[in-house]
Amino acid sequence: MEAVESANANSKLLNVGLLLVATLVAAKLISSLIMPRSKKRLPPTVSAWPVLGGLIRFMKGPMVMLREEYPKLGSVFTLKLLNKNITFFIGPEVSAHFFKAPESDLSQQEVYQFNVPTFGPGVVFDVDYTIRQEQFRFFTEALRVNKLKGYVDQMVMEAEDYFSKWGDSGEVDLKYELEHLIILTASRCLLGEEVRNKLFDDVSALFHDLDNGMLPISVIFPYLPIPAHRRRDQARKKLAEIFANIIASRKQTGMTQNDLLQCFIDSKYKDGRPTTDTEVTGLLIAALFAGQHTSSITSTWSGAYLLCNPKYMAAVLNEQKNLVQKHGNKVDYDILSEMEVLYRCIKEALRLHPPLIMLLRSSHSDFSVKTREGVEYDIPKGHIVATSPAFANRLPHIYKDPDTFDPDRFASGREEDKAAGAFSYISFGGGRHGCLGEPFAYLQIKAIWSHLLRNFEMELISPFPEIDWNAMVVGVKGKVMVLYKRRALPLE
Template sequence: MAEPVKTGADLGPFLPSDPQQQLVLITFLTVLCVLFGRYLANTVGNGETPPVFEGLPFIGGLLKFTRDKPMKLMQDGYTKFGEAFTVPVVNKRITFLIGPDVAPHFFKAPDDEMSQTEVYSFNVPTFGPGVVYDVDQKVRTEQFRWFTEALKKERMKMYVPQFVMEAEQYFANWGDEGVVDFKEEFSNLITKTAARTLLGREVREQCLEEVTDLLHDLDEGMLPVSVMFPYLPIPAHFKRDKARKRLRDIFGRIIRARRASGHREEDCLQQFIDARYQKVNGGRESNEEEITGLLIAVLFAGQHTSSITTSWTGLRMVADKGNSYAKAKEEQRQIMSKHGQDLDMEVLGSMEVLHRNITEALRMNPPLVLLLRYAKQPFTATTSTGKQYLIPKGDVVAASPNFSHLLPQVFSEPDRYDPERFAPPREEDKVKPFSFIGFGGGRHGCLGSNFAYLQIKTIWSVLLRNFDFELLDPVPEPDYNSMVIGPKKCRVKYMRKKLA
């Protein structure tokens, strides 16, 4: 008779009888495994890996993330080691590549070399099954193609009048003067425009308040602990899962009604309803679960980032009232003298001053402090001094728009709001590829960047034509305690312009 396989309960003869000795032995073996894993990572191939920035062994890296926050961690690591360094966190290695010289492979490599799935899979409970990071790359590519179709120029032209309508209606409710917080106001407004152009007219007109509350519960269910433990049984995750199920019911009802009636709308939802796979899944049409997940993913990718960039644009412009703000107002005056009050895609596209103001706000205050990839193959990164480092397979690799955009060798006087740095002949962002990564870059550049610019330009065109502003507080610090980095509270006084 074969010897029975031993289970955990059968291992007593192989462990010390004393519980404390067992704990010591298990701890020793765990530490040994971690050390061996780090040894293998640091000796991969024949190349030199980036220097390790840890401090206290085993817990130093974790402390740096939880206590120091990413910006201080990067400042300390960059000051000590330069453009490439590795921070061990528990059983993972996070390698930071800071600045455009070490960035090309991060942004240009295909997904079978630098993957998003392993580092962003914590989003799966929020987005739901069968979409984005819960599918293989071939399926995800087709799903992203659907979104690209929804943002073609012909469709974008149809979205602009809806941006204008929502902005004019929203600001019509402001008084002749008052005090507002840009972050709160623009979050409310962009929720409305996103509902109309992305989620569908039915949501905007019939159940916006409920959907907004549900999206808030999804947002509140994405905590720092969720990155490591997305299914941890905590109240925030229970609310997240309940909200996701209810959104599935709401969108499912709308999808079924449109398909049954044949009624069509000009929105992103309609594009997803009409979508079919081409090379996978047997060429079938999209289903309700996928459509719900993609709508949530699109909204999460755009709503917070757009509202925050709209806020920073206003705060930075108004603080620079005699220069960039005055130039943006003069640009609006000239455009109105040529086109009247019309705001369409072509008119918005001609606003080069406002475009640079938005881009400079995004340079100084990108919404996402870290962009992450998982190295499925080792690769070499070369610093600005020509030093080469071998990045091992299995490392989580991080780039930071927030930190890289403030490097003085990339952008002159980086702490100064200077939109003209993007104008010819300076064009500082074009001196080296991947100098400006406010919308990411390379293979995974933001698909919705043009949508965001049109939306933000519409909002600020309406405001510049109808109001004057004054900051009652200094330009606020970024709130690095949030997953998406917005401004802390700042009071802004508005004054409605008197009709001539």
């Protein structure tokens, strides 16, 4: 009897065990069917030590990490950075969603909050998307062709005045000279005559403190009570006071100027509300930050490459000779627009050295991407999504000999930046958040270099410059020493 009961008990246990196993198998099958795709096809992950490994790899240099991981992991991969996941998209095949997604899906606001103490309250990343779009409309309207034509006249005047102070021959740090000229030009075109003629030294010093208050640590802890942040905040307050006085004076006297400041003063939101003094100041600071570094850095790289490449130096000089024969010494918006060879040289320098090496978004929804090899990955909500102009602009399957300075790659018939489709060239970003100041930057750089080419013979006497990877806006490391000699006869 006991043996029978024992057998029954064992049989029941076996049945229960089999039922449990069957249940687990069924649950596994069901879960695999209903599991969100983002759990099934996540991008590969960068290998790193637990907890701090991702941060260490990132802090050693994003470009170093990208160069190591792209060949192993492909065009989409994730870096675990403390409590965040950063998913990188490398190349035009996977970047369309990054550049074209609406703000509700991929947002700039969260990832660029570190700019708020510098730009100030109520502008750009301190406002919701609808207000930010209206403020970007103010920029667009201020950079229309009819406005740009007036700015070009001011650019040319500043360049002529600045280089008139050079001697007949001499030795200069080209990087230093171009940085200072571009600050002067930006002050006149963007901040106005009051600043350029009366307050330039004061405002330049304050902008210097603002600039130095944006450190790598500021990205993570923008309000950390350190001396650089305190100087930043004091400079921001003083700049607000200066511009409040200028705005009040213009409104009281009815005086207007052809500058960005006036455009922002006159701007109105869709509901009819005019901009406030605080908003005008913040928008001006944002504009100067966006343009000053990019233009000075790209001007310097363009010059360094031209001075080391006789073929392209001869080509841009020949272009200037033809324009002088056609138009005389006059330089205006339309003539600058004819400088196609110089344009391609600047564009190529910018391909090789985009000042912003990383572009970031915050993902608000799940989405999928497909690589050029046909592999599909699901990107979960909450990931930070990143792309790198500095890396993507040198992909060998898009650009032939990608590390070589070759402006002809953009010439008609080759157009390597278009052959692989949209977002192959992303020095100025692209899509919904493309740089609004791109036309202004090209005009400014062409105005400066057309003057230098027409009036001076130059020779690079220091080694070709290195890249300053430690800067927030990646630029030129050290001095760029140039020997110059004023042309005895005009270029003709």
